[in-house]
Amino acid sequence: RRTIGVLAVQGDVREHVRTLESLGVSTVRVRRTSELDACDGLVIPGGESTTMAKLARTFDLFEPVRQRVKEGMPTFGTCAGMIMLADRIEDGTDDQETIGGLDITVRRNAFGRQVDSFEDDVHFAGLHEPVHAIFIRAPWVESVGSGVEVLARVEHGEAAGRIVAVRQGSLMATSFHPEVGGDARVHRLFVDLVAGPK
Ligand code: GLN
Numbered sequence: 415r416r417t418i419g420v421l422a423v424q425g426d427v428r429e430h431v432r433t434l435e436s437l438g439v440s441t442v443r444v445r446r447t448s449e450l451d452a453c454d455g456l457v458i459p460g461g462e463s464t465t466m467a468k469l470a471r472t473f474d475l476f477e478p479v480r481q482r483v484k485e486g487m488p489t490f491g492t493c494a495g496m497i498m499l500a501d502r503i504e505d506g507t508d509d510q511e512t513i514g515g516l517d518i519t520v521r522r523n524a525f526g527r528q529v530d531s532f533e534d535d536v537h538f539a540g541l542h543e544p545v546h547a548i549f550i551r552a553p554w555v556e557s558v559g560s561g562v563e564v565l566a567r568v569e570h571g572e573a574a575g576r577i578v579a580v581r582q583g584s585l586m587a588t589s590f591h592p593e594v595g596g597d598a599r600v601h602r603l604f605v606d607l608v609a610g611p612k
Contacts (some may be wrong), residue, residue, distance in 0.1 A: 416608050419453035421479065423469035425461025425494060429593035433601045447478045455488040455608035458495030460550065460591050463522065465534075466494055467511045468478050478512070488584040490604040496520060496587035504556055507563060514583050516561030524567040524589075530585040532571075537589075538579060539565040541599050547578065548588035554589055555580055587594040 420430045422443035434441045434457070456479065458466075478535040478586050483499070484491050491499040496506040498512050506521065530551055535544040545566070555577035556562065566579035566588070578589040579600075584607060591599035 415440055416454040416605075417452055417458060418605070419441055420457045420459060420561070421466075421470070421473065421475070421495075423473050423547065424466045425459035426591070426593060427459050429591075430457045430459050430492075430601075432461075433598050434605070436598050437602055437605055438490075440457050445473055445476070447475065448483060450478055451529070453482075453487070455490070455604070456482070457604070458489065458491040458498050460493030462509050463494040463497035464510050466498060467513075470513075471511075480513045480515075483513055483585070486584050487562065488604065488608045489517075489586070490584075490601075490607075491514070491587040491592060492591055493550065493552055493589060496555075496589055497522060499585055499587050500553075500555075501559075511543060516582050516587060517524060517560075517562055517598055518582075518587075519556040520553040520589075521556045522553050523551050524556075524576070525549060525552055531579055533568045534568060534570055535597045536566040536569055536578065537599065539563070539590060540603055545592065545597060545600060546595060547588075547592075549578075549590045552578070552589040554578055 500520040504521040562582045
């Protein structure tokens with residue numbers, strides 16, 4: 415059985431653990447490298463990306479996570495976790511570091527000029543029925559490199575067309591929070607990614 419870690423230095427760790435466990439996955443909260451070593455895949459939760467990056471440094475997890483991501487460990491970032499996986503940030507703080515790996519540019523707090531938080535149904539590549547997406551001070555993906563697959567876009571309102579979910583190889587990210595609301599389908603896609611080709 416595969417084990418999926420949830421980076422547990424900051425953010426909504428519990429919701430991810432609960433969603434993964436609802437799928438029968440064994441999970442570990444990752445606060446130290448020995449816990450990271452036990453993982454076949456990792457979720458980086460929502461929260462606050464600058465704080466999360468600093469705490470990951472404090473916990474001596476930043477470089478080890480970066481190394482595992484580089485080695486191809488399947489990793490799924492939501493919201494702040496998406497920012498952590500992005501190679502480039504707009505509207506970050508001057509010294510903001512990311513783990514990187516996804517060839518995307520994200521804009522932090524991108525929807526903020528309109529509203530802090532909102533919900534929208536989005537079609538998600540690989541899923542039949544739309545996902546009810548919850549955005550909380552969310553980033554959007556400003557641009558993607560050629561190896562990046564767009565999985566979902568905002569469909570209504572001023573932000574219609576903005577990219578809010580992507581995949582590149584073993585890395586996946588959403589600007590919204592699929593761990594909130596009891597729908598485990600997006601996590602299921604990630605679990606399948608961790609399981610590898612059948
Ligand atoms: N605005 C946060 C950040 O920049 C992300 C918000 C979230 O994860 N819900 O890190």
